[in-house]
Amino acid sequence: MSENHDRMRVNEIDLLRFIAVIMVILFHYGFRAYAADDYIKMDYTLIAPIARYGRFGVELFFIISGFVILMTADRGGFGTFVVSRASRLYPAFWVCCTITFLVKLFFGGDRFPTSIIQYLKNMTMFGNRLNSSSVDGVYWSLYYEINFYIIISLILLAGKIHRINRILWFWLFLTPIVNYFKWDILRENLVTQYSVYFIAGASYFLIWKHGISLERCIMIVLCWAYALMLLEPEVAFFNIHYHTDTNIWVTKALVTSYFVAMMFIVLRKTGSFGQLRWVFLGGLTYPAYLLHQHVGYIIINRLYPMLNMHVVFWGMVFFMLLVSFVIHQFIEKPSSRWMKHSLTRLSERVASLWFASKKRLAGTLSQ
Template identity: 45%
Template sequence: MNKRRLKELDLLRFLAAIAVVIFHYAFRGYAKGDMSVMPYPLLADVAKYGYLGVELFFMISGFVILMTASSNNLKVFIVSRAVRLYPAFWACCTLTFIVTLAIGAPRFTADLYQYIANMTLLGNFLNVAPIDGVYWSLFVEIKFYLLIAILLGFKKIEKIETCLVLWLLVAAVAEISAFEAMRSVLVTDYAAYFIAGATFYIVWAKGLSKTRILLLIGSLALACYTAIAWAALIESKYSTEFDPLIVCTTITLFFVMFGLIVSNNTVGIGTVNWTALGALTYPLYLLHQMIGFMAFNIAYPAVNPHVLLWGTVALMIAASYFIHKKIEIPVAGFFKKLLSLSFSRVRD
């Protein structure tokens, strides 16, 4: 099994996060007129494709989650995911809540019940609105975690390739037939990205095979199909056009990048330690949107839009660094010990 740490994934994480940040700041906030009063036409035509950074996140997640699950230990998997998700989320959700109360009105509001429900990371299941809209992707991630946890619980993770093939086939049928119940349970809108990431992990760990090649081809086809359908759906929402060729080319580029990474063909990129950038990604993703929009709404047009946008990006990166270093790391260490102790007592 390949043991090399894939430093390139940290760089991909950061680039995906920046793409989403620019999508929100330079396009999404103003495009529909309901989030930000500051337009940024200089980047809008490019920034509108930045939402695809989330799809790249899902591919990375598919890879990393299967790597974590390869230990075939449900307890280890649950602890690692909880420790990864909660500490930074608690900090970012709390900060967003406080800022919303302080400067969000009248456009943005939040209440205590909403905040408490959000802090559990179960707000979507409780039908409680997220304090920040970016949380939607966490609910998609959690569904994927649950699918992997079920395999671990039944000690069937070694059958993952068969499960990925079945998931891909069922997801394709559900998407084409618009079977809504199945689409929701199996997260078919984004299944292709998780499947692709997981398959790339298997390729990295065990090498290529005919089944794995077909999985990658099938997941790329499904990813392009669902992405084109989604782009067509949101064109009216944002009163703009999304070029299907650009969408599919971008997604294909994601697959090419993963192919280069798992085949050790990233030249000098893999020799650089991108860990620090990768560590900023999660808090940056959670923190940037609502706080950024609130800053724009207060400061624009008094502050130059270029200064305001890029200054806010820099501020969010700095805040993410602080949260990671001063909150996430120490809280994660304590939380991991607490969870491990709790599991040990249950087992005893």
């Protein structure tokens, strides 16, 4: 497979990202906020029976991350990967975290408290490791994502990315063991609650790049089977917490559809549909995910019941997508380019100084 072909954008991934974020937004506005924790006063029963399944859109995000992050790692070394991820994640996160903090500070009241210390810790994207609660509830998934990035970074740093297949097998082997014995440190650092989705996504990338093989298919099937097992206690807890009756088989079918869709994509079986460019929708995904929850709840509480609930609900969905477009187009894209350029120059400078110091040390020792 040619280098140019490897570097093609996978158009369908952008569409899947957008579908996942819409699922999550509908879940938060149409079910989660009213069902538990007293976040909003508006009970939008029209879509609640469907919207509750949007909680499991996050699993689709994790599969996509497994695919995209391994693709990124495959294109360069440790420094390139770190620069790519930092410039991709931080600009939009800083903007959305700041907006959320300010909205909560001035309009959140007792229901949505915040503090400057919480905000500053969250701005590092390592708030959980700094013993801080999140400025917004959606950040929980970012912590799993970042741990996955750290795993890939360490593999790159060790120069073992060419052994990624063996590493994925070892990770998959450890996952049920760590979960069974509840080794908390390993569960956190190896993200074993959701690792099968990252592993599956990475395996899909290997199929996309190198072609299908029995070994890769077996790995994906094992990931899928264990994912369905993990859904059972998760759905049981979900039903208790939200006082609902989410159907486990519908949830399993939904997650299964993610695995099937990804297989069609990596085998390039989407036909002319795969030629369509969804980059615009994909660009909305990250800021929309980061910004919509607590800011949306606060605005909904301000507007309802003063306005009709249908107007409030769908207006808020549209408003969040519009704001996300503005952030992506006019802040995230230029900031990411500038940050990537600056970090690349910095990393090159650091590398140059490192090699120069090693050369001087070698010369000194040889005298």
